[in-house]
Amino acid sequence: MSITAINPTDGKVIKSFRETSEAQVIKKIEQTHKAWTIWRESSFKQRAALLTKLGNQLLMQRDDLAKLMALEMGKPLKDGLAEIDKCAAVCKYYADKGAGFLEDQLIETEASKSYISFQPLGVVLAVMPWNFPYWQVFRFLAPALMAGNCGLLKHAANVPACALSIEKLVKDAGYPDHVFQTLMIGSKAVSKVIAHPLVKAVTLTGSTEAGMKVAAQAGMLLKKTVLELGGSDPYLVLEDADLEFAAETCVNSRLINNGQSCIAAKRFIVVKKVAREFTRLFVQKMKEKILGDPFEAATNLGPMARADLRDELHQQVLKNIAMGAKCLLGGQIPAFKGKHAYYEPTVLSGIKKGMPAYAEEMFGPVAAILIVRDTEQAIELANDSAFGLGAAVFTRNEKLAEEIARTRLQAGSCFVNSLVKSDPRLPFGGINQSGYGRELGVFGIHEFVNIKTVYVK
Known part of the structure; x- marks a missing residue:
């Protein structure tokens, strides 16, 4: 089986990619979980330094990445360049602010000490659409990695080269192996990834119908989801x-x-x-x-x-x-x-x-x-x-x-008196059939953490 990218400008095949087999998917999940057991122990300083490097990688490669978007999904070059700049900005935002967002919060009680601690959940699956091939991923990836999680990406089938380039960007920035991996799979294979016990949560941006399916399965398994769905x-x-x-x-x-x-x-x-x-x-x-x-x-x-x-x-x-x-x-x-x-x-x-x-x-x-x-x-x-x-x-x-x-x-x-837009500093998401949960801002980094109460008598 293969995943084929087609140029929407002329209808010609760009390239076909071999689909990740079920056995390979399981191996990648296990690799990413193993990476998480080490990555979760990293300091905020280490995470911020790597996230800064990731933002720099984006800026260094912005021309090539914009061309790749134009080729695979038809985005005008100037819009693609702006998208990459925005991805670099969200990396910088969480590199600068993430540690503060995740600091322990002291709560006064009768205990000698009581506080809230924000701990990473583990491996998070991201199911992402083609319309903003980099931004949709990075607005999840930056806070998730800063919080100490690891990620698996199931990207849209028409932007496979964009999907693979994101994995390479993370690697080139110096992150440990397998902290973030791309799964070259179709929509039908997503349910088995969600069902795997080492996958702890799911974030999806896409249609209302897709969100309902993912939410239903994840709910049956009591796994956290964040859904950013359609809008009118x-x-x-x-x-x-x-x-x-x-x-x-x-x-x-x-x-x-x-x-x-x-x-x-x-x-x-x-x-x-x-x-x-x-x-x-x-x-x-x-x-x-x-x-x-x-x-x-x-x-x-x-x-x-x-x-x-x-x-x-x-x-x-x-x-x-x-x-x-x-x-x-x-x-x-x-x-x-x-x-x-x-x-x-x-x-x-x-x-x-x-x-x-x-x-x-x-x-x-x-x-x-x-x-x-x-x-x-x-x-x-x-x-x-x-x-x-x-x-x-x-x-x-x-x-x-x-x-x-x-x-x-x-x-x-x-x-x-402005068009609606997403901004790293502001929470973003919807209600009703537009989904639930929030990305970006302080709320976005808190979505995929264990908000843990610690009480010391």
Whole structure:
């Protein structure tokens, strides 16, 4: 069996990789566990030094890594370079802050001493997606290694070379052998890895369906999970918003990674009073984006990661139109690139409840505009979703916006006059069908530790 990488730009096979056999998987799990029995005894100073070196390795190889992403999943080079820089930043963040986050916390009781100690769990399995091949892994890897855990990576099947390069980066940084290993396996083999008694926890970023399956199995085995799943993020544009700024920000958010991001804006909920002007600006700015070869400097949007994903998105668009939505821009597979994975930036309006764009995640460069009578209805529609990952509000009334973001929008991250983004310093994750648990910040490093009470009488 093999795992094959296909270039989404031209549809050609890049390279095939031999799949890790079941026996080899077991051996790698055992190797990683053995490495953990030594790694857990390392000092915070040692861990921070290696994590710093890992960040430096990323920066030294950033050009090659960005090219690899462009080749395997179509990310424009400038976006790939930014992704690698962000990975280096998360390494530096936890190298600088991790020891403080994991210091014993003294608690006053009647004991002579009582405190909370944060101890590593062991081997953590990471099941990761293709859309941010490095960032998705490093936002787990950096805190996990700093906390004294070891990791196994099951990456998406269409980015195998990216997956192997991460293992090599860890090795080149000087980490002990087998502290972090990549498993070249398909989705069907994941359940056996979860079931192995030496695997103590699982983190998954992916679809809601995949998260449910992993959570169900891990739950049966009483293993900790962190799930960052799908999203249909609402962006509320209120009647006093700076429309030029809002439209620019909303377009940039919708087209992050060619629209293939869980926290890319999906639903634009606009108060009727400003809907016509906002829509005009939004469509205009979407038109200005250049769809092309991810290796070309002028390209804003590359292909989608796979042709089948592009085809699924197109069918969603056609279904919306058939149900009465209006297509204001795009909605076509580019004729000159139809054999590959390109899709035009698309804007749909007239979205109503029952249409796919109202309830489903549109994972590609498709924007859905919903018009509401006022702020109250905007909040109501924003929350009328099974998801709960991110949300944003655009208005000049900062006090009102903060109240809406803090108390009224049901999401894990709510931003005011900004696109939703992940930041090493801030916890990141969702609620409802967008998952549970948190990555990044102090909460991210505490997810995969034993929060242990120590009581000395």
